[in-house]
Amino acid sequence: MARGKIQIKRIENQTNRQVTYSKRRNGLFKKAQELTVLCDAKVSIIMISSTQKLHEYISPSFTTKQLFDQYQKAVGVDLWSSQYEKMQQQLNKLKDVNRNLKSEIRRRIGESVNDLGYDETVNLIEDIHNSLHVIRERKYKVIGNQIETGKKKLRNVEDIHRNLLLEFDARQDDPHYGLVENEGDYNSVLGFTNGGHQIVALRFPANQHPYIHSGGGGSGLTTFDLLD
Known part of the structure; x- marks a missing residue:
């Protein structure tokens, strides 16, 4: 019986999609391994699934860096330089952010404010007021918690005191309390x-x-x- 042709389109069912991906990935890696052995070829396959999982096959005694180096020679591009430039741009952005944060900290403690204009000074004052409001709210909350804890401890001490007084009064009413046993001795x-x-x-x-x-x-x- 002839096998029906499978229509190539996205599999909607997620479970079926993952099963198909796993089976075909293993088949592709097997073919790559056979091609490496039969033809002495250098094969590298990098796959990323829909769940962002990375799978890779590379021929034995061959590294991904060697593959990229040979690719750069064959195509005539420098992949590392472009990547290095992107990393440098990201580093410069992080340095700018760090420099601005340090300057903001110095201004909040009263340093480096002479170079501020009127609007910047007003904004700084408003930011400091808002920060003080948040700090005071936190302080009052901590103090309130400490007061409640102290009240609970005080109530416990008062309860113990009250119980001791009741016990003492009860023992005073007992005519036998305070007498020593074995009065003959x-x-x-x-x-x-x-x-x-x-x-x-x-x-x-x-x-x-x-x-x-x-x-x-x-x-x-x-x-x-x-x-x-």
Whole structure:
């Protein structure tokens, strides 16, 4: 059965297009390899797909630079010079941009303003005002965040303080709170120091004479700080 002739036109389906590209690319590279072996030819193929992927075939022991050098000799053009000129033009543009940016920075810090005309000075003042507005907005936002963080920490401290006061009040209402267990073995004393801001609890064996070092080093002395 004879094979129908394929109409050469763009394949609309993207998947089919990629499959066809891959198959025909491999076939083309295979033919190039055969041509290199059979005819001792120098073959180079550069392909870019619709998805911007680069595929290249070049004969063994041959480089793309050598190919371009031979192409320049055969055609009589200098591809590298034109490319070098384009790169130089791009470099000069970047240098101009860099020079203008440096000059703008110097003017914004008050340098090199003597050569400015009236309109340029007015524009510079307006730009500085706009920049200051943006900086102030950022500063106020940072300060606001710090204030909110401080408020949250303060609320947490207040909650802890409130809970401690409630716990302390509850323990004061407990008649057994503050008593020492095993009363037969220990004598206990409960009192306040420093105007009522601290609780001192003393506990010592009944057969030992209590002794409290004036420097607070006695092991039988326990001090608890109270909240105002």
